Amino acid sequence: MSMRRFKGQVLPAARQNNPIIHRPFQSTPDYYTKLIETYARDRELHPARLLHAHLITIGSARSTHLASKLIALYAACGQIAHARKVFDKIPQTNIRRWFALIGAYARCGFYQQAIDVFWEMQRKVSRPNKIVIPSVLKACGHLSDLKTGKKIHAVVLRFSFEFDAFVSSALIDMYSKNGRVEKAQQVFDMMVEKDLVALNAMVSGFAQHGLAREALRLVEKMQLLGLKPNLITWNSLVSGFSQKGDEALAYRIFNLMWVNGIEPDVVSWTSVISGFVHNFQNNKAFHTFKQMLSHGLCPTSNTISSLLPACAAVTDVKRGKEIHAYALAIGVEEDVYVRSALVDMYAKCGFIYDAKALFCKMSQKNTVTWNSMIFGYANHGYCNEAIELFNQMKMEDDKKLDYLTFMAVLTACCHAGMIELGESLFYLMQERHGIVPRLEHYACMVDLLGRAGKLTEAYDMIKAMPMEPDLFVWGALLGACRNYGNIDLAEVAAKHLSELEPESAGNNLLLSSLYADSGSWGNVARLKKMMMKNKLRKLPGRSWMEAA
DNA sequence: TTAGGGTTAG
Numbered sequence: 001m002s003m004r005r006f007k008g009q010v011l012p013a014a015r016q017n018n019p020i021i022h023r024p025f026q027s028t029p030d031y032y033t034k035l036i037e038t039y040a041r042d043r044e045l046h047p048a049r050l051l052h053a054h055l056i057t058i059g060s061a062r063s064t065h066l067a068s069k070l071i072a073l074y075a076a077c078g079q080i081a082h083a084r085k086v087f088d089k090i091p092q093t094n095i096r097r098w099f100a101l102i103g104a105y106a107r108c109g110f111y112q113q114a115i116d117v118f119w120e121m122q123r124k125v126s127r128p129n130k131i132v133i134p135s136v137l138k139a140c141g142h143l144s145d146l147k148t149g150k151k152i153h154a155v156v157l158r159f160s161f162e163f164d165a166f167v168s169s170a171l172i173d174m175y176s177k178n179g180r181v182e183k184a185q186q187v188f189d190m191m192v193e194k195d196l197v198a199l200n201a202m203v204s205g206f207a208q209h210g211l212a213r214e215a216l217r218l219v220e221k222m223q224l225l226g227l228k229p230n231l232i233t234w235n236s237l238v239s240g241f242s243q244k245g246d247e248a249l250a251y252r253i254f255n256l257m258w259v260n261g262i263e264p265d266v267v268s269w270t271s272v273i274s275g276f277v278h279n280f281q282n283n284k285a286f287h288t289f290k291q292m293l294s295h296g297l298c299p300t301s302n303t304i305s306s307l308l309p310a311c312a313a314v315t316d317v318k319r320g321k322e323i324h325a326y327a328l329a330i331g332v333e334e335d336v337y338v339r340s341a342l343v344d345m346y347a348k349c350g351f352i353y354d355a356k357a358l359f360c361k362m363s364q365k366n367t368v369t370w371n372s373m374i375f376g377y378a379n380h381g382y383c384n385e386a387i388e389l390f391n392q393m394k395m396e397d398d399k400k401l402d403y404l405t406f407m408a409v410l411t412a413c414c415h416a417g418m419i420e421l422g423e424s425l426f427y428l429m430q431e432r433h434g435i436v437p438r439l440e441h442y443a444c445m446v447d448l449l450g451r452a453g454k455l456t457e458a459y460d461m462i463k464a465m466p467m468e469p470d471l472f473v474w475g476a477l478l479g480a481c482r483n484y485g486n487i488d489l490a491e492v493a494a495k496h497l498s499e500l501e502p503e504s505a506g507n508n509l510l511l512s513s514l515y516a517d518s519g520s521w522g523n524v525a526r527l528k529k530m531m532m533k534n535k536l537r538k539l540p541g542r543s544w545m546e547a548a
Numbered sequence: 549t550t551a552g553g554g555t556t557a558g
Contacts, residue, residue, distance in 0.1 A: 099549075102549095103549065106549090130549085131549050132549075133549075133550095134549040134550045135549060135550090137549095137550080138549090138550075164549095164550095165550075166549050166550045167549085167550080168550085169550040169551065170549080170550045170551095171550090172550085172551085173550070173551065195550095196551080197550050197551045198550080198551080199551085200550095200551035200552075201550070201551045202551090203551085203552095204551060204552065207552095230551095231552075232551055232552045233551085233552085234552085235551095235552035235553075236551070236552050237552090238552080238553090239552060239553060240552090242553090243553095265552095265553095266553080267552055267553045268552085268553080269553085270553040270554075271552075271553050272553095273553090274553065274554070300553080300554085301554070302553050302554040303553080303554080304554080305554040305555050306553075306554055306555085307554095308554095308555075309554095309555070309556090335554090335555095336555085337554050337555045338554085338555080339555085340554095340555045340556075341554080341555040341556090342555090343555090343556090344555065344556060345555095366555085367556080368555050368556045369555080369556085370556090371555095371556045371557090372555075372556050373556095374556090375556065375557075402556095403557090404556055404557060405556090407556090407557055407558080408556080408557080411557090411558080438557095439558090440557065440558055443558060444558075447558085470558095471558095472558050475558090476558090
């Protein structure tokens with residue numbers, strides 16, 4: 001394809017913007033590299049295809065360097081098949097081509113593909129290249145695939161890669177992300193020269209597992225070793241403590257950053273905001289968000305999706321809309337996390353049609369998107385819509401169904417009194433999808449059976465539970481007994497509830513009203529006496545509404 | 549090639 005061929009012609013818009021065509025004399029490998037990197041950063045598939053065609057024409061597409069860049073470009077655009085085609089064109093003797101593919105997949109979030117290609121490499125190459133190991137371990141961490149992570153560790157040991165700092169840090173991270181902090185520590189302790197990345201991976205591992213003392217002690221040790229904690233060290237502490245519910249400690253560490261001359265970045269602020277939201281400190285979250293803006297920092301999609309649940313929690317749709325507008329203004333509204341959080345926020349605030357409109361507009365939906373919408377319908381009494389959406393989700397991609405999807409659809413069945421459907425879904429969840437029922441599912445099923453008056457079946461289900469029933473399970477049974485006047489089972493449920501919740505008066509009052517309904521005044525008096533003796537008082541319920 | 553932030557539950 002000659003550049004001159006286009007001279008004087010009216011080109012389609014995409015081609016008019018194509019810098020290759022307008023600047024033919026800069027067409028050096030370095031120029032193409034920069035162009036590919038720009039297209040990868042902006043995920044521009046169409047110009048990328050044109051450029052690839054051009055490189056094929058001029059015979060440069062098989063250069064290992066440019067081909068590796070093209071693989072990264074296609075992976076960034078989500079074009080796995082194209083990435084693979086470019087990989088297949090690189091001469092098979094070139095060992096680095098494996099890294100080009102595995103590394104690109106891992107960087108772009110195609111974790112399972114990265115692992116699959118690694119095993120393919122293992123089958124085809126006698127000695128693996130250690131440079132791919134960190135990328136594959138990263139994939140295992142993100143997928144919570146400890147089994148594969150351990151197999152990779154075995155490969156590391158077989159080929160004596162354990163002395164590589166990159167490999168060790170990646171192992172520490174993989175074990176930490178899979179909840180095996182003690183294994184991470186073993187790898188860390190074995191390292192002869194501990195660098196900042198390994199230390200940060202270990203600090204993060206401790207902090208994310210609630211081991212605040214160990215994390216802080218390691219930071220002190222780091223300083224004794226002459227390593228200065230960097231922004232990532234500080235952010236690991238802030239985020240770890242926030243996630244483990246110690247938002248006050250996270251905030252203290254965050255404030256210490258200023259004292260220590262570290263400039264908190266958007267990650268630091270987002271971690272603090274997220275900590276406040278998860279610990280129901282919504283006003284503090286909003287206040288911190290405002291402070292962050294006043295410091296001149298621009299929020300990211302992570303910040304926005306962290307903050308939206310705070311609006312949902314207090315059904316503050318006005319603030320939710322403001323944040324929605326903000327997301328549009330900064331160009332992150334199309335992010336799937338942001339949109340899922342928006343769907344949830346609108347649904348929880350009662351704006352179910354806005355939630356639906358947004359949901360329908362989304363071309364990319366993840367499990368949370370579907371679950372939020374199904375919960376939204378179920379909680380607003382649109383049970384048929386919830387069930388219909390569940391069926392649609394199952395048809396489109398049944399791998400996306402998780403335990404919360406079934407919670408959502410079972411809630412819909414419960415509200416609509418659809419016992420048979422609820423029972424069949426409870427069965428389907430286990431047999432077809434291999435999802436082990438949790439306490440919440442049992443509570444839902446007991447509620448479903450109880451509301452339909454099937455009290456014996458509900459009690460049989462409780463007795464067959466493989467774990468100890470909790471407040472919600474017994475509470476559902478007691479509520480059903482109240483509705484159907486079953487005193488014997490109500491007494492059983494109330495007894496368990498008083499053991500689980502000894503200071504609560506509500507359950508005894510429910511039982512008392514059941515006795516009263518049946519004219520059992522002696523029992524009413526006995527219960528009242530017991531409550532007075534134990535100083536049990538019903539706390540008044542509270543609710544609020546937003547005034548226009 | 550390795551280390552830090554995000555959405556759904558009764």
